Amino acid sequence: MSAMILETIRSDYLAHLSYILIHKGKAAVIDPRRDCQAYIDLARQHGASISHIFETHRNEDYVTGSRELARRTGAQIMHGKGFPFDFGAPVSEGDWFDIGDLRLTVLETPGHTFDSISLVLRDMSSGEDPVAVFTGDALFIGDVGRTDFYPDRREEVAGLLYDSIFGKLLPLGDHVILYPAHGAGSVCGSGMAQREFSTLGFERRHNPALQLGREAFVRRKAGERHEYPPYFRKMEEINAQGSDAPLCEIREPKPLGAEEFAKLVANGGAQVVDVRSPEAIAGAFVPGSLAIPEQLVSGYAGYLLDYGQPIYLVAETQEEMQSARAQLLRMGYDRVEGWLAGGLTGWETAGRQYDSIPAVNVRELVRRIQADEDFTLLDVRKQEEVEAGMLPGARHIFLGDLPNRLTEIPRDKPVTTFCGSGQRAVIAASILKRHGFERVEDNLGSMAACRSYGCPIVEPATSGKPDEQEAA
Template sequence: MLIQQIFTEKIAHSSYILAGERTCAVIDPRRDIEIYLEMTRELGIRITHILETHLHADFISGHMDLAQRTGARIYGPRSANYEIEYIPLSEGDIFTIEDMELKVLETPGHTPEHISYVVTDTSRGKEPVALFCGDTMFVGDVGRPDLFPGRAEELASGLYDTLHDKLMGLPDFCEIHPAHGAGSLCGRAMASKRTSILGYEKKYNYALEIKDRAGFIEALTTNMPDAPDHFSRCTEINRKGPQMVKELTFPDALDNDRFKEKMKDSIILDVRSFESFGGQHIPQAYNIDLNSNFPTYAGWLLPPEKDILLVTDSYSQAFEACKQLHRVGHDRITGYLEGGMYGWVTDGLPTKHVPQISASELHTRITDGKEAIILDVRSASEYRDLHLEGAINIPVHELRERHSELDKELETILICGSGQRSSMGCSILLQKGANDVKNVSGGMTGYSAAGYGPECPMCVLPWAPFRNR
């Protein structure tokens, strides 16, 4: 038995190849499936099973593409009620892949329809050796139960039963293979380690240490991070079946005139760095830096009913942006600006810019007492941990509605961890009619590094969900 993990950065998603000598299963595949085909070719094995643990919320599954390319059957929770062809699974179902026996456990809590796969390598022993638990249990955490409005306490209670009555009864040496790691918003406190064993999690996973049901429910339903907008969209797309990736054409390379014509009915997404966006950008454009947590924020901030036009530094950047947009269900990408911003400005076409404020400039403005709004667009928990005196907190995704709380005539200085989320915020405020916005380049990380404040607890963690974003 061989287990190969495939970790997808930014969405922090783990999928798996579970292989025997000749055949294998792919568990919770991502949408761009070439990596599974390449790896199985190298291993000399054939994909015969595609196993889904639940209706994924944060990404579009590659189950249909993989099935079409390989002829493998799709397996998933019976209660998911997929509209695609699949083999429905329920509690106690058992099937085999060569010497591996897979037993199905219904493990609701993160989602109502969730299942897990308990694997026994019968060539070596009779006890379970691996658990593919999807988003039920993570390393150091458990799945959040608050994604379904009005059902958080019900699902948290179900998750308590799942953990204590089913999963924790497996052998302590049983390996834990979750569907996400640190950086995902499917949980709250995932560790940086990507796999674990059950005995270790029993001892050190904070959620498993809460023995009282009421305390567990309270812990899992309070102070949870906001759930991005695309979570509910992705769930439904996965249930109905996404469009095949091979049917998605690469967007047209557009000259300035064609780009201007399409702008009337589209949104403009500038994926360049916040420094480049600040220098010159097309009016009304969103800025989501491709080097940031791009797919999460693209899914969160961009209206799904609109076509998307890309502004990039290169063809390769446009290609990468498309791949990551497809992962979160944004398929309506109709073009990219072929000549980039250089071609745009040398044609004398209109632009906007966002002045970049350094840490020292910001500190001088604060100490001089100059009137301005300092707007911290990080999450509420990051703000509670550390923030500038006098700064107000509106997380970047909330600016789409809460922009009206700000005086748009006042100078507004936006800050986040590094300058990326605050640049997103600047682009939103400019769309909403703000007249004077500035971005703190380097954010709280730079401000602390310059000696003007203590270290931001989240900014210094290399595996933190929003580090340098």
């Protein structure tokens, strides 16, 4: 008797969760990522072939992997009917698909998007009671999906999401296991729990969004303001048209020596991205490069990189380079054409010029604030972070908006960049350096260091008045 297999495939940094179901030689994949070999390997390991691929909704934050997986397996792609996809087959409420004794039944659960569906899992060898539900971006662990993709219909889509959750998902039963398409850290929601397992009953009792009545739920969702990275539009286009290039047609990045790398940089038209740690970048980096530490590539490349220009990476190791490239491919950046072999050591030993970003310790930062020194403290955190407290006199510009708001920053005095832990601060510092700001520093540790040390913290609306300061 063959075992029933359910495996979760996690995509780090995007906080994307996808799933494969296997039984009796058949397999189905739900919300696959673009680099899809993991699903093929798992199916082969258990002697199964992938016959069905499900997309729970038109995704905005990554290139969905359904077309790539279908190219390799011949599996049929299924998606909701609420959007005119150029590929696959639409499904409707009540449609069901058998994977051995496992049955997936479609629920139409619009709200996050109009085409959103959920998939109810039943073990038909044990009866017809639901065992689990794959909710896509409708219901998360600790939160619900964002509903701001239709700004002129905010109340309508928020109401649709409430009705989907309370009218279709929660009635499945408190015992039903919840499998969402994203975990904590995703841009598709906020307040998600760090764990990746829950039940509908637990969420019904403890999920803050599910404690609201319909009117309050709609009011809250309609009033939310999430970041909307520019690359979302590119993802929507690719995922609607199925226009992603087959991965086999995309060349591997070429390792480049310092001289060849320097020529590419000098010729212009290339985007040099340094994915090393903030501390390494601050110590020495290729002049003109954009710093995006590896673990933040998924979060900020979509704000800062151009799809039309080739990308060249600077990394500490080949593994770090490959991780950054995988993240970029999942976001549709297919033109990662090379990387600096030997990293900054190779660049330095070749006698090439390098730049650096002085790091400011938290104690020095506090001293400057208390001495009322004339400098710009640039806070690049998200709005909800700033609302929880900021340093006196700081100027807030969200990192994703920084390239378009550089004229708001004085050039005639030093700029110290600041964030939650120092990683985004080094990105901001590199942006300023690329645009000709000469006196730029970053505060490594940033708010995390401040809260450990005891910096003065003020509410954003207080404008940093001394009598309104309080210990962290």
